[in-house]
Amino acid sequence: MERETWQNHGAPSGTRHAGEWKMKVRTRFAPSPTGHVHIGNMRAAIYNWLFARHHGGEFLLRVEDTDRERSTPEAIRTLLEAMDWLGLGFDGEALYQSTRMEAHLAAAETLLEKGLAYKEDKGGTGQGECVVFRMPGKDVSFDDGIKGTLSKAAANMQDFVIVRSNGTPVFHLANVLDDIEQEVTHVIRGDDHVENTFRHIALYEALGAEVPKFAHLPMIVNAQGKPYSKRDGDAFVGDFREKGFLPEALFNYLALLGWSPGDDREVMAREELVEVFTLERCQSSPAQVDLRKLTWMNGEYMQKLPAVEFEAICFHALGKEGIDPEPEYAQRVFALVRDRVKTVADIAPMVGFFFSGDFSYDEKAVEKKLRKEGVRGILQQVKALFEALPAFDEADIDRTLHGFVEQAGLGFGAVMPPVRIAVSGQQSGPDLAPLLSVLGRRQVLERIDRTIGAYLQD
RNA sequence: GACCCCUUCGUCUAGUGGCCUAGGACUCCAGGUUUUCAUCCUGGCAACACGGGUUCGAACCCCGUAGGGGUCGCCA
Numbered sequence: 374m375e376r377e378t379w380q381n382h383g384a385p386s387g388t389r390h391a392g393e394w395k396m397k398v399r400t401r402f403a404p405s406p407t408g409h410v411h412i413g414n415m416r417a418a419i420y421n422w423l424f425a426r427h428h429g430g431e432f433l434l435r436v437e438d439t440d441r442e443r444s445t446p447e448a449i450r451t452l453l454e455a456m457d458w459l460g461l462g463f464d465g466e467a468l469y470q471s472t473r474m475e476a477h478l479a480a481a482e483t484l485l486e487k488g489l490a491y492k493e494d495k496g497g498t499g500q501g502e503c504v505v506f507r508m509p510g511k512d513v514s515f516d517d518g519i520k521g522t523l524s525k526a527a528a529n530m531q532d533f534v535i536v537r538s539n540g541t542p543v544f545h546l547a548n549v550l551d552d553i554e555q556e557v558t559h560v561i562r563g564d565d566h567v568e569n570t571f572r573h574i575a576l577y578e579a580l581g582a583e584v585p586k587f588a589h590l591p592m593i594v595n596a597q598g599k600p601y602s603k604r605d606g607d608a609f610v611g612d613f614r615e616k617g618f619l620p621e622a623l624f625n626y627l628a629l630l631g632w633s634p635g636d637d638r639e640v641m642a643r644e645e646l647v648e649v650f651t652l653e654r655c656q657s658s659p660a661q662v663d664l665r666k667l668t669w670m671n672g673e674y675m676q677k678l679p680a681v682e683f684e685a686i687c688f689h690a691l692g693k694e695g696i697d698p699e700p701e702y703a704q705r706v707f708a709l710v711r712d713r714v715k716t717v718a719d720i721a722p723m724v725g726f727f728f729s730g731d732f733s734y735d736e737k738a739v740e741k742k743l744r745k746e747g748v749r750g751i752l753q754q755v756k757a758l759f760e761a762l763p764a765f766d767e768a769d770i771d772r773t774l775h776g777f778v779e780q781a782g783l784g785f786g787a788v789m790p791p792v793r794i795a796v797s798g799q800q801s802g803p804d805l806a807p808l809l810s811v812l813g814r815r816q817v818l819e820r821i822d823r824t825i826g827a828y829l830q831d
Numbered sequence: 832g833a834c835c836c837c838u839u840c841g842u843c844u845a846g847u848g849g850c851c852u853a854g855g856a857c858u859c860c861a862g863g864u865u866u867u868c869a870u871c872c873u874g875g876c877a878a879c880a881c882g883g884g885u886u887c888g889a890a891c892c893c894c895g896u897a898g899g900g901g902u903c904g905c906c907a
Contacts, residue, residue: 405907437907495905503905520836529834529903537905544907567835568902591837592900600900626843629856633844637855656844659900663842666857676870713869742867778866789867801868 398430405437408448409609410455413593416627423650434463437470455610477542489579504536513571518588518652525571549576561588591659617718622674631660672715690720709803726797738800742790749829756821765814771806795824
């Protein structure tokens with residue numbers, strides 16, 4: 374295990390606290406359920422999870438559902454599903470913040486009694502008095518696990534509301550109190566919370582609680598280098614799932630977005646990530662999502678999938694298209710596209726023609742490769758050769774095609790593409806001979822005929 | 832505007848004063864895999880934001896400048 378490099382807030386550097394060595398690391402993910410789980414938040418969850426696992430500690434979930442407007446059961450379900458999908462299991466029971474209101478209010482009462490907070494009618498939107506926390510009037514600084522020492526002068530910090538005039542606790546109070554309740558030792562969250570941290574530290578101290586360690590992750594930005602907005606649309610975990618990304622791949626990619634192991638490893642198993650993950654190796658500048666790299670990484674994971682799992686995914690993908698293929702045939706088809714599929718979403722379009730003659734032709738391919746002089750004759754000759762074949766297996770087809778190319782004095786480029794398009798409508802796909810063999814002679818002949826009829830009549 | 836923070840190839844990053852004529856990955860380009868597309872392999876293009884210091888020596892330390900971001904709610 375690595376050396377603990379974090380200092381306790383306010384502790385003289387170099388000292389070791391009694392019992393520190395055996396203090397159990399506890400991190401948490403504390404999202405407010407809004408129905409969409411943003412990848413920025415998900416990455417924070419991943420880092421919390423990784424950090425806890427790395428230290429043999431616990432990873433907790435707290436649902437900050439005090440905003441009754443947005444926190445619907447449906448939204449909570451979406452959140453839980455996203456975590457489950459990514460394999461982010463949490464320890465113990467989830468804590469729902471809405472159940473903690475009494476404790477929050479009681480704490481505010483105590484602060485009031487101690488003179489650490491006061492009541493005030495601030496006017497404006499609210500009606501009546503709210504409870505305001507009194508900042509202690511001293512500079513605050515802390516050692517951020519990622520950003521290093523951060524400090525703020527007393528003059529730049531104002532008192533803030535902890536209980537609304539309608540009697541409900543505000544985020545700062547609830548968040549800090551719940552972290553105390555859950556005995557969170559390390560708060561790893563987004564950059565957008567650094568300003569809050571100064572206030573939170575003051576709250577911890579006023580509450581007489583030990584201040585946890587903080588670490589602030591830089592933001593994730595869109596392809597334009599700007600913060601994600603609703604407009605970008607594609608930054609919710611559910612979107613990535615729909616686009617056909619594997620959870621393990623997304624997990625790996627997100628882990629690498631703002632962190633690196635320090636060597637050249639990139640495709641890393643989860644256990645491997647757990648083993649080497651440290652906050653010290655986190656980047657302190659924003660990271661931009663690159664869908665192409667994610668896609669590449671996803672392809673790596675697709676290829677590593679055990680055959681049965683890959684097949685299950687394929688069956689599922691086809692099922693969603695309303696295709697319920699005969700298993701044995703389907704397995705032979707899937708094997709053909711095994712190492713060319715990058716995402717789950719690639720599957721159905723790539724193999725659809727195997728299961729239905731009612732496929733569409735790629736217009737560009739038709740124009741470029743099919744509607745050309747001599748193609749009709751080539752297809753007819755190839756068809757005749759196929760008809761005459763004793764068996765329609767891969768080796769025979771391959772031999773036939775090669776023989777024909779040679780005998781006709783043509784290039785492969787003049788023969789293979791037209792045949793491929795004739796039977797699949799596409800200009801790319803699995804190797805041609807195995808493709809034809811799996812498709813079967815009857816279909817191949819039929820499709821060649823049909824293609825000639827549709828596109829190559831004089 | 833105030834306060835905090837950030838700045839290495841297009842992107843993710845390695846790099847903590849000499850090993851850096853800056854390494855890897857994605858993308859892109861070229862060639863190869865007995866001449867289809869893709870995969871795969873090999874090679875290539877491509878960066879220390881700028882200006883000053885400090886030092887024998889700076890991507891690495893200091894100071895400025897520029898650009899970018901976060902926060903400034905009785906939201907979370």
